[in-house]
Amino acid sequence: MAAEILDGRAVSAKILDLVTKDVADLGRKPVLATVLVGDDPASRTYVRMKAGRCAKVGMESRRIELPGQTTTAELVARIRELSDDPSVDGILLQHPVPHQIDERAAFEAIAPEKDVDGVTRTSFAMMAFDEGGFASATPGGIMALLDAYEIPLSGKHAVVVGRSPILGKPAGLLLLARDATVTYCHSRTTDLPARVAEADILVAAVGRPALIRGNWIKRGAVVIDAGYADNTGDVEYEAAAERASFITPVPGGVGPMTIAVLLAQTARAARQKK
Template structure:
């Protein structure tokens, strides 16, 4: 019997291609606009994972020519102080995108801060106005992770129209906007979650399976329809018996790759695409302001 291994959906390579395109767009637009695009990433406290993500985002900005206006605040910073900073950034003409790095210290209200961001500078695409535009199928800034998934599927010319898509997870960050974007692309969409009964029966029907629950290795090979497209949004830090740390997704990669037609790796799949879409959103806002 011949062994079959799924084709890899290489988010890392596509993210680099997008960054190259964005760099060219910025080089071309800068003389007309008179400045480069600007992104402000706000981080509160000293969560090491968040610090690594922020550094990663700022490095990506520098690479394509986006100016960083990020600020790092001590853990005890108040809601009022942060809202005042966001209000200033809303008015700052050099800033096209604003995002608050999550998670925040417990005393802060993340939703309240998000509502303070001007919708057209909402680089994460999570403001109610932008989610409303997504529901209505209007143009607007889109949530970075699901937008990255869509862009990756498009790059590999994976057709979605009429296909059965199953989204595992219902968060406002990924699950819900993901389902809406798949609907917009004419897929038939099922949303499943921790309370869904008989998950295996649901996932086995999926032509396109998107796992975004944050449970390491939840999806096993027998839960996947042969020839399906499997997109793993989970990024879980696990420690093995010898104390070694590694990143794994929600999908058992090796076994599932024997069944699926396409699969995303973790790391190197959706992670880099999320950052690429953040840059894309910032550049879109920048061009929008100047009607370019």
């Protein structure tokens, strides 16, 4: 039996409807500053999409574009200016940045109260301790998608393939907070197919097309594919869909949820500042 699709587009549309109402009640336009360094075509597309979504929910998207040769010091200084700007509610540094930049240093220049993408150490710690910080946007979107389909998490074995500090690691912590038992896998995991086969809930977050073969999937598992490269996810989709109970498409699954959570958290940041 083919898996049911976890439709991120439909769920994100409902979230954005709520954000639109929240923004209207706020009485002013929240401002999301997006910082783009260089000319990466995919990054430009993502920033343009986020600007379009901002307009639809009544937010202002303020674009800051910096040349590809920008240094870490220059980027950090610009982000600190935005952090100090009272008119800015949220800051997004588009990932990835050029190779010469210390991305972690740039992330840490974002004021925690404006870290609506959940990339700073402060946000990570607050999320881990359930102290009300901003969740990393993609893991937060994954959790919202699971909740929308009322997928039980307590007691389930969740396997996260990937250990990025803004995707794999926070996804595992959010699942752990919901009483799932979490296993992290990565490039040095021994016998990855066996670990994947144990998963009741699989989160693929590597960015390597079709890394995870469909016949590795446990029958009835929930498959969340957060990978994206060349318009393809980390999971061999067709074969996995024959075994899973639920599965996210790529595109149209996790991606729209990331943007929805980003804007929801921007609205929350504006509300908290009011």
